[in-house]
Amino acid sequence: MEKRIYNFSAGPAILPEEVLLEAQKDLYSYKGSGMSVMEMSHRGKIFDGIIKQADADLRKLLDIPDNYSILFLQGGATLQFSMVPLNLMPPKNKADYIITGSWAKKALKEAKRVGTVNIAASTESENFVRIPKQEELKLDPDASYVHFTSNNTIYGTEWKTEPEVGNVPLVCDASSDFLHKKIDITKYALIYAGAQKNIGPSGVTVVIVRKDMLDRSQDSLHTYLNYKIHADNDSMYNTPTTFGIYIAGLVFKWLLNMGGLDEMYKRNVEKAKILYDAIDASNGFYKGTTEKDSRSLMNVTFRLPNEELEKKFIEESKKKDFEGLKGHRSVGGIRASIYNAFPKAGVEALVQFMEDFKKNN
Structure with a gap:
């Protein structure tokens, strides 16, 4: 086997060797089924077991309560920049965004298409060399939610703790540091992460959403953009990224096994x-x-x-x-x-x- 290099790429990024070797072993015929995970029906018994195990292991890793839904979606964090405001901003149609880098700015751009956005804090004038301090946040207590980006891959900054936002729902793009440590999931109304940095291959996006927030998803939304549709269908409204979810599940298992x-x-x-x-x-x-x-x-x-x-x-x-x-x-x-x-x-x-x-x- 060819030797492995040291891969410092920001994403798609390095995966655990143990995960790659297990996937390699089962690539041709998954657990003796005679077919690869890439080939099997997403509605079949085998894949049903794979996605349910991934859900259970992620819940175990983060102590996710039953009043949260885990969604395995597509479109990367970039699609979530639109889905979050489309689903969560109504009926007030206003939200707070904390700007700490390029991806936060992109999320802001999409939110502005939906409603009024208050920039609660920004360090852009300092070239994003730091995370804003709590006392700098100018929050609207009547906002539909507060959005922040937990880690900024381009600028190399990271929130050490969540911003304190009172009773306003907290939303986080955790794409590049998801699962790097234990967090209190109950502080969040919704947290999302593209898989390709810390979870698995590109193509999967994990969304963890508190179920009461699903009441905000309006029937007038385009079907695929509606969180409630995905939750009601257990991430199976359309064909999910089956192989990506399988690899993410192996990563969750790897994390559990290491402690x-x-x-x-x-x-x-x-x-x-x-x-x-x-x-x-x-x-x-x-x-x-x-x-x-x-x-x-x-x-x-x-x-x-x-x-x-x-x-x-x-x-x-x-x-x-x-x-x-x-x-x-x-x-x-x-x-x-x-x-x-x-x-x-x-x-x-x-x-x-x-x-x-x-x-x-």
């Missing part, structure tokens, strides 16, 4: 500390792009003294079997995405490369 999300969080803190410590100890050769109390555990962003050195860094890193270290095209620099499945050994190898590169340049 759950508290253990995952411990590992994530340890990995990120190794890399941030190396950046901070480099005497300015490597410079983090975010304020320290806003640093992401998932996406570590930094710069070198000039763009020529950054280009050289990226080229030489590829010779060491590192992939995906180039920063997002909109901001440049370096970005190491070290999601749940990224191994500690890979972070240590990157730090060694950084030390050697600094010495030679």
Whole structure:
């Protein structure tokens, strides 16, 4: 078997090796069924067992109560930028959005098509180098909901705790740090995440919605855009992303087997500390792009003294079997995405490369 590289890509991103090997083993004939999960009916008994197990394991990981529905949808987080306001903004037709990066801005753009949007806080004037503080939030107590993005892949910032929003329903785009630690799901009215960063392959979107919020979904909505339709049909209104849900289910099982999300969080803190410590100890050769109390555990962003050195860094890193270290095209620099499945050994190898590169340049 070909050796694996260290994949620092921001998404689609690294998956656990154990998950890939299990999927490989069952790819041709799932559990002796004579067919692949990619080939079987989504309404058949075997797949029914797969999706129900994925639902049960995700509930176990996050202690999700029975008054929440789990939906496995399509269209990525981008479709949720529209589905959230279409379903949740009526009848008041106004909502609060906290702007911490490019994806939050895209969510805002779609919400404005539905109703009045109040920007409760934004750090755009500071180039999104930090997360807003609680006292900066200008919240409307009469808003239909408050929307925030928990982790900002492009800028490398992450909320350490949820914003406090009183009695207003809280909605979160958790695409790039979903399941990186245990959260209190009861603080959220709805939380959604595209799978391709921390859950599984691209194509699946997980939506966890409190059931009372489904009463806001109006019959006048286009059928596929209606959360209530998907909840009533157990994510089976149309053919779901069967293979993607199967892989996500294997990831949920992998997390449970390693000890759950508290253990995952411990590992994530340890990995990120190794890399941030190396950046901070480099005497300015490597410079983090975010304020320290806003640093992401998932996406570590930094710069070198000039763009020529950054280009050289990226080229030489590829010779060491590192992939995906180039920063997002909109901001440049370096970005190491070290999601749940990224191994500690890979972070240590990157730090060694950084030390050697600094010495030679």
